Amino acid sequence: MTRSATNTQQPLLSLQGITKSFPGVRANDAIDLDIFRSEVHALLGENGAGKSTLMKILYGFYHADSGKIFREGQLVQIQSPADARNLQIGMVFQEFNLIPAFTVSENIALFLPDLKAVLHPREIDAKVKEISDRYELHVDPHALVSRLCIGEQQKVEIIKLLLSNSRVLILDEPTRVLAPHEVKALFGVLSKLRQDGYAIILITHKLNEVLECADRITVLRKGRVAGSLLRKDASEGKLIELMFEKSLAKLKTKKRALVQKSAQVFLHLDHASTKGEGTSVALKDICLDVFPGEIVGVAGVSGNGQRELGDLVLGMERCTGGKKYLLGRDATRWSIGKIREQGLAFIPENPLQMAVTPWMPVIENMALTRTRHYAKWGGLGMNWRKLADETRESFARFGFSVPSFYSPARSLSGGNLQRMTIAREMAFDPRFILASYLTSGLDVQSTLAARQALIDARAKGTGILLISEDLEELFSLSDRIVVMYEGQIVGSFKPEETNVYQVGFLMTGSKVEHGAN
Amino acid sequence: MVQTEGLSRQASLLNNKFVSTAIRYLLMILVAFVFFGVILLISGKNPLQAFKDIFSSTLGSAYGFSEVLVAMTPILITALAVALPSKIMMINVGAEGQLFIGAAFATWGALTFPNLPGWILIPLMMLLGFLGGAVWAFIPAYLKSIGLVNETISSLLLNSVAPNIIGFLIYGFWYSPMDVNKTANFVAAARLPTFFGTRISLGFFIGLVLLAIFWAVMKYTRWGLEIRAIGGNAQASRRNGIPLKAYMILVFCIGGGIAGLAGMVQASGFYGTLITNFSMGWGFMGFLISWLAGGDPIGILLMSFVVSVILSGGNLLQITQGVPYAVINILLAFTLFVVLAKPTFFKRSKA
Numbered sequence: 001m002t003r004s005a006t007n008t009q010q011p012l013l014s015l016q017g018i019t020k021s022f023p024g025v026r027a028n029d030a031i032d033l034d035i036f037r038s039e040v041h042a043l044l045g046e047n048g049a050g051k052s053t054l055m056k057i058l059y060g061f062y063h064a065d066s067g068k069i070f071r072e073g074q075l076v077q078i079q080s081p082a083d084a085r086n087l088q089i090g091m092v093f094q095e096f097n098l099i100p101a102f103t104v105s106e107n108i109a110l111f112l113p114d115l116k117a118v119l120h121p122r123e124i125d126a127k128v129k130e131i132s133d134r135y136e137l138h139v140d141p142h143a144l145v146s147r148l149c150i151g152e153q154q155k156v157e158i159i160k161l162l163l164s165n166s167r168v169l170i171l172d173e174p175t176r177v178l179a180p181h182e183v184k185a186l187f188g189v190l191s192k193l194r195q196d197g198y199a200i201i202l203i204t205h206k207l208n209e210v211l212e213c214a215d216r217i218t219v220l221r222k223g224r225v226a227g228s229l230l231r232k233d234a235s236e237g238k239l240i241e242l243m244f245e246k247s248l249a250k251l252k253t254k255k256r257a258l259v260q261k262s263a264q265v266f267l268h269l270d271h272a273s274t275k276g277e278g279t280s281v282a283l284k285d286i287c288l289d290v291f292p293g294e295i296v297g298v299a300g301v302s303g304n305g306q307r308e309l310g311d312l313v314l315g316m317e318r319c320t321g322g323k324k325y326l327l328g329r330d331a332t333r334w335s336i337g338k339i340r341e342q343g344l345a346f347i348p349e350n351p352l353q354m355a356v357t358p359w360m361p362v363i364e365n366m367a368l369t370r371t372r373h374y375a376k377w378g379g380l381g382m383n384w385r386k387l388a389d390e391t392r393e394s395f396a397r398f399g400f401s402v403p404s405f406y407s408p409a410r411s412l413s414g415g416n417l418q419r420m421t422i423a424r425e426m427a428f429d430p431r432f433i434l435a436s437y438l439t440s441g442l443d444v445q446s447t448l449a450a451r452q453a454l455i456d457a458r459a460k461g462t463g464i465l466l467i468s469e470d471l472e473e474l475f476s477l478s479d480r481i482v483v484m485y486e487g488q489i490v491g492s493f494k495p496e497e498t499n500v501y502q503v504g505f506l507m508t509g510s511k512v513e514h515g516a517n
Numbered sequence: 518m519v520q521t522e523g524l525s526r527q528a529s530l531l532n533n534k535f536v537s538t539a540i541r542y543l544l545m546i547l548v549a550f551v552f553f554g555v556i557l558l559i560s561g562k563n564p565l566q567a568f569k570d571i572f573s574s575t576l577g578s579a580y581g582f583s584e585v586l587v588a589m590t591p592i593l594i595t596a597l598a599v600a601l602p603s604k605i606m607m608i609n610v611g612a613e614g615q616l617f618i619g620a621a622f623a624t625w626g627a628l629t630f631p632n633l634p635g636w637i638l639i640p641l642m643m644l645l646g647f648l649g650g651a652v653w654a655f656i657p658a659y660l661k662s663i664g665l666v667n668e669t670i671s672s673l674l675l676n677s678v679a680p681n682i683i684g685f686l687i688y689g690f691w692y693s694p695m696d697v698n699k700t701a702n703f704v705a706a707a708r709l710p711t712f713f714g715t716r717i718s719l720g721f722f723i724g725l726v727l728l729a730i731f732w733a734v735m736k737y738t739r740w741g742l743e744i745r746a747i748g749g750n751a752q753a754s755r756r757n758g759i760p761l762k763a764y765m766i767l768v769f770c771i772g773g774g775i776a777g778l779a780g781m782v783q784a785s786g787f788y789g790t791l792i793t794n795f796s797m798g799w800g801f802m803g804f805l806i807s808w809l810a811g812g813d814p815i816g817i818l819l820m821s822f823v824v825s826v827i828l829s830g831g832n833l834l835q836i837t838q839g840v841p842y843a844v845i846n847i848l849l850a851f852t853l854f855v856v857l858a859k860p861t862f863f864k865r866s867k868a
Binding site for chain 1: 737738739740742743745746748749750752753754755756757758759760
């Protein structure tokens with residue numbers, strides 16, 4: 001597909017022939033991209049298509065192997081983020097760069113290019129206020145960042161960029177962490193910014209968002225530009241065609257396996273509580289059963305104890321009250337190793353932090369949960385061949401492409417990392433799967449594969465605890481849904497007995513009658 | 518910038534890595550010597566003559582070389598004692614204290630069982646030395662594992678306790694009427710054999726074997742894999758079911774045990790007795806070497822050798838150039854400075 005979008009106006013930024021290789025992958029292959037003023041330019045593509053890499057090159061985080069960047073027709077060299085900022089390019093990363101112990105205006109002040117030796121807090125507050133009024137980015141300048149929710153933190157990041165005179169704003173999957181109404185608000189902000197002449201680059205893999213707010217859409221596939229088109233020429237079908245070579249398979253929703261309540265319950269939490277230390281949420285009085293052959297969905301806005309619930313089951317969080325039973329045995333004090341030995345697979349929300357050792361090669365990471373299984377001579381050596389075979393087999397089972405075994409895990413894109421974690425945890429047939437945000441960062445195809453894997457596992461009698469914020473996912477997969485709010489289970493339903501609104505109300509702390517347990 | 522190059526081809530990596538590591542360290546040490554030369558020049562000495570003295574006295578003769586290896590023995594071992602815990606991000610500043618306690622345990626063996634034959638007594642003393650160091654290291658390791666005290670602080674503080682315990686033992690429990698500040702001399706069976714008619718004792722070879730074991734364990738074994746996993750991401754490793762607390766205690770204690778072994782090697786191989794304050798900062802020197810080498814086995818071997826050359830060459834410099842011995846610390850400090858500056862220093866020239 002050739003580039004159909006033409007524009008007589010000179011682009012503000014023009015990237016030409018950008019190529020960047022990592023060991024084993026060519027992340028960007030001769031990419032051309034034009035960024036215009038007063039436009040929201042969506043960069044669409046599957047995970048690992050090279051969107052983030054391209055933007056990190058533009059922001060000076062990586063150096064391109066070859067290719068040129070022009071600003072208003074002039075060749076520029078971007079060696080570092082500082083260079084990029086001098087060229088009025090700013091980026092909001094997926095992980096925010098804020099100091100939790102500082103207030104909003106202190107965080108913003110730190111980023112100002114012309115920060116004076118003596119601070120004038122009032123001046124900064126005034127600036128913050130002016131910007132936040134104009135663009136409806138309302139945050140209290142005196143609030144501590146650690147007190148802000150994710151949506152507000154994102155606002156702070158955007159204000160930071162605006163106050164440092166950025167004219168090009170790069171947003172890396174900004175909606176990933178936002179609730180639906182926050183997404184709406186963000187798009188409102190973006191359209192105001194567009195009116196004021198800002199150029200906005202939106203990295204995403206969500207079609208509906210692209211169609212909702214972008215003016216120009218560039219689709220990347222496997223490191224190349226698959227096509228670039230204006231909003232008016234784009235349609236859902238067309239974009240999907242560009243993003244994927246083949247059409248998508250549909251989720252095979254087999255008939256739900258009958259849950260045999262007579263079967264031994266795999267997980268039984270009996271009024272379990274934890275002490276919330278540091279930033280973690282205290283769990284209060286959690287009662288939960290997961291039977292073999294059922295998927296129990298846990299709904300909730302992130303930060304309401306879902307991570308702690310997962311950690312409690314895993315044995316990472318200590319149970320300070322109540323009991324935890326696995327297969328009828330008291331497992332309250334069991335070590336994580338022992339719990340995993342019972343056949344528990346754990347797919348965490350943030351694999352880079354919670355599942356892998358980033359600088360270790362993929363293949364070594366694949367061994368970490370079952371080092372004993374892959375050891376030979378009593379641990380004096382490792383059976384790498386067996387591991388490689390089983391790893392390949394596991395990737396193949398889900399139809400995931402196998403990454404280079406010797407690249408460090410951190411060089412994988414978010415989606416590939418998630419695929420790697422799924423392949424590792426499901427390599428053996430687990431008896432229980434604990435999955436947090438299973439499909440976060442996954443593209444449409446892998447999402448289907450991962451969900452299919454859960455359904456297949458359920459058919460084999462595996463018990464599954466699925467923590468998610470995606471209500472559609474929960475409603476389509478779960479046999480039972482529990483809702484968490486502030487460390488407590490505030491509702492428990494069968495999906496057919498409830499609806500998205502009831503669950504949504506409970507997730508946000510509104511009082512609605514509890515459903516049947 | 519993230520450095521991801523060089524990890525793609527595993528097979529040819531080993532040879533290249535060895536050579537490039539060696540060249541890099543040698544270059545860095547060269548820079549340190551240039552700096553040191555400037556200092557000597559300022560103080561009116563002839564730097565070229567001084568360097569010649571350092572090298573001819575250490576590397577120029579068989580005797581000089583053997584003395585380098587003698588000086589290298591304890592610091593090679595204590596460097597390993599620091600390097601092992603550093604692999605799981607634990608900082609063992611307590612090698613000095615562990616070395617003292619290890620020496621004391623070994624001495625107890627030597628003085629209590631003087632009638633045992635050497636082939637039993639020496640392994641027994643090694644075991645005791647290891648045990649002593651491990652016991653001393655257990656205190657900070659345990660306190661750390663229950664989340665009470667940082668191991669860096671507690672192991673450092675215990676360094677000033679250990680020599681006092683040794684003093685108490687020597688002046689009281691092991692009081693020897695003929696000696697003032699040391700125990701009675703060990704019997705011959707309690708002394709490590711020496712080789713080639715020099716002062717190189719079995720301890721040096723123990724050090725080399727430990728180094729090889731350290732390298733092999735880290736590279737090939739399940740435990741090495743788990744240790745590296747913890748070092749890279751402790752939180753994820755715990756979630757993956759690796760028993761973090763057990764590793765913290767065990768690895769730190771083994772580190773302490775190795776330092777204790779260094780104490781045994783020095784008491785039995787070098788002095789043949791236990792003297793108060795017998796350590797010439799070997800524990801700290803090992804700490805320095807381990808961090809200079811980044812915990813890398815080849816680096817440890819190279820750095821401990823270089824430091825030994827500087828230390829034993831410094832003795833001579835005092836005589837020939839009439840500079841105080843402390844000047845050698847300047848050279849050591851320069852070495853430290855250059856090696857720690859390496860990330861910005863040598864990577865850019867490579868690219």
